[in-house]
Amino acid sequence: MKKIHVRVSRYDPEGDARPHYQNYVVEVNEGARVLHVLQAIHDEIDPTLSFRYCCGAGQCGSCAVRINGVPGLACMEEARDDMTVEPLDLPVKKDLVVDLLPYLNTLPRIQPGGEAFVPDREKVELIKPLRSCIECLCCVSVCPAMDVTRFDGPAAMRQEQRLALDPRDRKDRVTEAVSRGLFACTSCQACWKVCPKDIEIPGKAIEKLRALANRKGLTLPRHQEVARFIRESGRSIVRTGPTFLEDAPEVIEPDGPVRATVGFFVGCMYNGRLPATARDAMEVLKRNGIRVIIPREQVCCGSPLIRTGQIDFIDTLKKRNIDAFVFRNIDTVLTMCAGCGSTLKNDYRTPFRVMDINEVLTKFGIEAPARLPIRVTYHDPCHLLRGQGIRDEPRELITQVADLVEMPSVCCGSGGGVRSGMPDVASALGENRRKEIEKTGAEIVVSSCPFCEFHLSEHTDRPVRNVTSLLLEGYREKDRKKAEQQVQG
Amino acid sequence: MRSAEVLDCHVLVIGSGGAGVRAAIEASGYGETILVSKTLAGKGGCTTMAEGGYNAVLREEDSCGIHFEDTMKGGAYLNDPELVSILVAEAPQRINDLLAWGAVFDVTDSCDVAQRPFGGQTFPRTCYAGDRTGHEMMMTLIERLASTNVEIENEVTALDLVREGERVVGALCLDGKGEVMVIRADATVLATGGGTQIYDISTNSSSGTGDGFAIGYRAGAELIDMEMVQFHPTGAVYPYDARGRLITEAVRGEGGILRNAAGERFMSRYDPERMELSTRDVVSRAIATEILEGRGTPHGGVFLDVTHLPRQQVEEKLPVMLEQFLKFGVDIREEPMEVAPTAHHVMGGLRITPDAGTTVPGLFACGEVTGGVHGANRLGGNALADTQVFGKRAGESAGRSPRRDSCIDPKAIEAQEERLAAFLDGQVPPSTVIRSLKTAMWEGAGIFRTEAGLNKTLGVISHLSSLRLLARTRENLAECCTAQNMLLSASLVVRGAILRKESRGAHMRKDVVQTWDARNSPYGHTYQSLDRSGIETAVRS
Ligand SMILES: Cc1cc2nc3c(=O)[nH]c(=O)nc-3n(C[C@H](O)[C@H](O)[C@H](O)COP(=O)(O)OP(=O)(O)OC[C@H]3O[C@@H](n4cnc5c(N)ncnc54)[C@H](O)[C@@H]3O)c2cc1C
Ligand code: SF4
Numbered sequence A: 001m002k003k004i005h006v007r008v009s010r011y012d013p014e015g016d017a018r019p020h021y022q023n024y025v026v027e028v029n030e031g032a033r034v035l036h037v038l039q040a041i042h043d044e045i046d047p048t049l050s051f052r053y054c055c056g057a058g059q060c061g062s063c064a065v066r067i068n069g070v071p072g073l074a075c076m077e078e079a080r081d082d083m084t085v086e087p088l089d090l091p092v093k094k095d096l097v098v099d100l101l102p103y104l105n106t107l108p109r110i111q112p113g114g115e116a117f118v119p120d121r122e123k124v125e126l127i128k129p130l131r132s133c134i135e136c137l138c139c140v141s142v143c144p145a146m147d148v149t150r151f152d153g154p155a156a157m158r159q160e161q162r163l164a165l166d167p168r169d170r171k172d173r174v175t176e177a178v179s180r181g182l183f184a185c186t187s188c189q190a191c192w193k194v195c196p197k198d199i200e201i202p203g204k205a206i207e208k209l210r211a212l213a214n215r216k217g218l219t220l221p222r223h224q225e226v227a228r229f230i231r232e233s234g235r236s237i238v239r240t241g242p243t244f245l246e247d248a249p250e251v252i253e254p255d256g257p258v259r260a261t262v263g264f265f266v267g268c269m270y271n272g273r274l275p276a277t278a279r280d281a282m283e284v285l286k287r288n289g290i291r292v293i294i295p296r297e298q299v300c301c302g303s304p305l306i307r308t309g310q311i312d313f314i315d316t317l318k319k320r321n322i323d324a325f326v327f328r329n330i331d332t333v334l335t336m337c338a339g340c341g342s343t344l345k346n347d348y349r350t351p352f353r354v355m356d357i358n359e360v361l362t363k364f365g366i367e368a369p370a371r372l373p374i375r376v377t378y379h380d381p382c383h384l385l386r387g388q389g390i391r392d393e394p395r396e397l398i399t400q401v402a403d404l405v406e407m408p409s410v411c412c413g414s415g416g417g418v419r420s421g422m423p424d425v426a427s428a429l430g431e432n433r434r435k436e437i438e439k440t441g442a443e444i445v446v447s448s449c450p451f452c453e454f455h456l457s458e459h460t461d462r463p464v465r466n467v468t469s470l471l472l473e474g475y476r477e478k479d480r481k482k483a484e485q486q487v488q489g
Numbered sequence B: 001m002r003s004a005e006v007l008d009c010h011v012l013v014i015g016s017g018g019a020g021v022r023a024a025i026e027a028s029g030y031g032e033t034i035l036v037s038k039t040l041a042g043k044g045g046c047t048t049m050a051e052g053g054y055n056a057v058l059r060e061e062d063s064c065g066i067h068f069e070d071t072m073k074g075g076a077y078l079n080d081p082e083l084v085s086i087l088v089a090e091a092p093q094r095i096n097d098l099l100a101w102g103a104v105f106d107v108t109d110s111c112d113v114a115q116r117p118f119g120g121q122t123f124p125r126t127c128y129a130g131d132r133t134g135h136e137m138m139m140t141l142i143e144r145l146a147s148t149n150v151e152i153e154n155e156v157t158a159l160d161l162v163r164e165g166e167r168v169v170g171a172l173c174l175d176g177k178g179e180v181m182v183i184r185a186d187a188t189v190l191a192t193g194g195g196t197q198i199y200d201i202s203t204n205s206s207s208g209t210g211d212g213f214a215i216g217y218r219a220g221a222e223l224i225d226m227e228m229v230q231f232h233p234t235g236a237v238y239p240y241d242a243r244g245r246l247i248t249e250a251v252r253g254e255g256g257i258l259r260n261a262a263g264e265r266f267m268s269r270y271d272p273e274r275m276e277l278s279t280r281d282v283v284s285r286a287i288a289t290e291i292l293e294g295r296g297t298p299h300g301g302v303f304l305d306v307t308h309l310p311r312q313q314v315e316e317k318l319p320v321m322l323e324q325f326l327k328f329g330v331d332i333r334e335e336p337m338e339v340a341p342t343a344h345h346v347m348g349g350l351r352i353t354p355d356a357g358t359t360v361p362g363l364f365a366c367g368e369v370t371g372g373v374h375g376a377n378r379l380g381g382n383a384l385a386d387t388q389v390f391g392k393r394a395g396e397s398a399g400r401s402p403r404r405d406s407c408i409d410p411k412a413i414e415a416q417e418e419r420l421a422a423f424l425d426g427q428v429p430p431s432t433v434i435r436s437l438k439t440a441m442w443e444g445a446g447i448f449r450t451e452a453g454l455n456k457t458l459g460v461i462s463h464l465s466s467l468r469l470l471a472r473t474r475e476n477l478a479e480c481c482t483a484q485n486m487l488l489s490a491s492l493v494v495r496g497a498i499l500r501k502e503s504r505g506a507h508m509r510k511d512v513v514q515t516w517d518a519r520n521s522p523y524g525h526t527y528q529s530l531d532r533s534g535i536e537t538a539v540r541s
């Protein structure tokens, strides 16, 4: 037996103005799940604690709660000491019980023609992963887009795609999905990462529906423009001034001995819109012994096309990019755009390794910068945190330069083609970030993705910096102090 | 007394598992139908947890005759042959209904529904959707239900049926807040599922508390073969609090091997011919014996091993198992599982006619709450088929029932209110009573039984039944009612076990020496109702 301290959110609509926390200590067996802790509280301490469960085996989707802030199934997640259990971020009926029905009742349902037959094997294999949904609504409870616009959300989109794949269904699910907000999804992947059944809704449902919408001519006009531009120029960004690639040398040799050699995949945003930031990153790499090769002929990674379902040109882009690095015998490609990194890692099959700049810098270790007397907050780029699983690395770098105040990791609204296609949605999400940023009291916002940096800068009055730019400031401060000392000495 | 809410309908269906939803879909074609479910509809019950599959004769090489024979043999010839004939004949049509409504079963390359071998069957006839077959069925049924005009009362617990004379005319229920709800109906379908939660170690969902056995019994219905409780051979033993969780038979169907702690493939000593794919009663007793005789694993089970199978097969055919074990720290592609028997299924239940009528007019029943279809031991894959075949029949029969002018006797409501009010100043929390019951049942009415042990268990049950259950608030009232239902169901199981002085199928009496095999048994069904109880002594062919 072991002791578990747990803080549980309690709320009784008849009597409580708002939820409050109650602390409990219970004894449970080794390996006990969160559900068993709740049962122990109910059976031994307070029978008025309400929570929902049924199968106890991850199969019915009744028991989802937030455990230390993260949605999950109470019957499957192991109970840990000092945990907090709260209801999902959905309308609460009592304590941990939320009202699932209003959402469940909106899910699209099949309209079969009436004949009994099974789809062919290929179809079945495509439908199966979408079919394992237990309607727990963990995904819906975290979807940022649903908060700011009429979007029916990830579980509904999953179902639309499942129906779109099924020859027995008679409705036009693609048009329906579009009318239910298909283009509002920012591809932040929050839904996928909390799904207990690991259903990859953004990639396996939303992008697939957008591709079907594309075939029906339903792609948003702004997205079509971007696609046209990529097809013509190989780039998703209109040239407004000198680009990074135009100015950059083919190889950047480091200051000291070479500790590693990487090929740099620049990406359209850093190339065309934020070249100065890319140059900051090059300075940091140079200072830390990383030799950088920069193939000029690289083009857009294709992310803006994949996310918006315009996939017929993708293979050409992939080939051009892969060839550019293979030609130079590069075994590690470095990305600093979270979106490009996620695309190269997840949508490409590359013969080389892809690493984000935060990974490279923490792997090889960096020269210590000077500490700056500032407080910063860090905005997790969706395509870095969830797309690449990179959470600790940027924090490890930032805390060497400045004090870090955390804020919740929520999408800023710049991804998935939403900024171009549905600017109101992107802007509303950006405004939500503004509030969180203000709560932290930080003077500077740090991030590690050009889309986030660019978008956030429109939604906060604080300066927004890339992680490497912040490091560079730390180095400059260090050099300045050193110079001062030398003058004094 | 506050005046209770009264609803009126043609057909009332109690229970939202496979059987209840199928019945409601069917009944809705005949008139206004209300579906009452203790849980959110579709999320409760055991159907959604069913993993392995659904038996149906679909191939030319197979036949209903063989399915019938397998089922009777598996059931130790205690099954009601007429019900079995219907089951095997209609299972294929009912799976077709599901396919027409959008079910996504696994298919072969030639676009037929795929089938896998299951224990006790001479033909691989178990249709499946990976190892989430029941979930696939439930999703399909709930989608279909949504397109009918059935009114769903979610998270409402049925307490008791109400009779007018002989006839059932509706039910009294409790809503989520603990207020009484009255539903008048021309016909009522009981589809509350099974009840192995009365055992310490059980595969069942939290709603598998035998409510329907108790509710039916109190309304005067006759129950048969309640002693026939199936212990599934392979339940999880770790983590302790999740013990009993089902390890699907599909694991053995796909080629999983059982070994004791010494590494011996012990099934060769119990059933050398069928080995791991013997019937559940045989495999359960084999495992229990290995453990009892000291050849068990550290966690008190035996090993079930699929590490010799290709990884891809495990990933594709057993994804839920893989995921669950990974969560509990075991990668079944690389290490064996540890398993032990767990209380899984109640074969006994309300006696039904082929039209799913019970012995009480106005009351129909389907699914695990009924008895007779599976005899003394259910074959894996037959229960899901049962829910669809008899669910449809029950819905249809109820739907065809004549409309009548009946009314709910206010005295019945009053009596129920009094029963509930007593809980509010009771003494013992239901959870305490339930814990004691579960242990007593596991020890005294488990895999191996003796008259002495059964009598002792009955003593414990009657003591527990005499305690005054406590509900802290009205919201806790349902728990008290459930505890009472569990006590009553348990006593029906134990009484049945005492009545049956033979070992047969899942029922193993260690204290009885018998000279007959199942086919030549002098006994038929045990039966229990408010009026009578006993064991049939049918002369068998
Ligand atoms: C883990 C597991 C795996 C299984 N695998 C298989 C398999 O592979 N193949 C197979 O054929 N069989 C399998 N079975 C058996 C099979 O799933 C069940 O026998 C069958 O699903 C029962 O269906 P049902 O509709 O009768 O009851 P259930 O599905 O159990 O539904 C009962 C319903 O009644 C409701 N209810 C209960 N009490 C009340 C009340 N008082 N008031 C209102 N509502 C109430 C519940 O909420 C629930 O909705 C399995 C069983 C389990 C537990
Ligand atoms: S990817 Fe993000 S925005 Fe899109 S559905 Fe999932 S949670 Fe919502």
Ligand code: SF4
Binding pocket: A061, A132, A133, A134, A135, A136, A137, A138, A139, A140, A154, A155, A158, A191, A194, A195, A196, A197, A198, A199, A201
């Ligand atoms: S998609 Fe995943 S998280 Fe969303 S409801 Fe389904 S199972 Fe739950």
Ligand code: FES
Binding pocket: A052, A053, A054, A055, A056, A057, A058, A059, A060, A061, A062, A063, A064, A073, A074, A075, A076
């Ligand atoms: S209780 Fe069913 S998923 Fe947790």
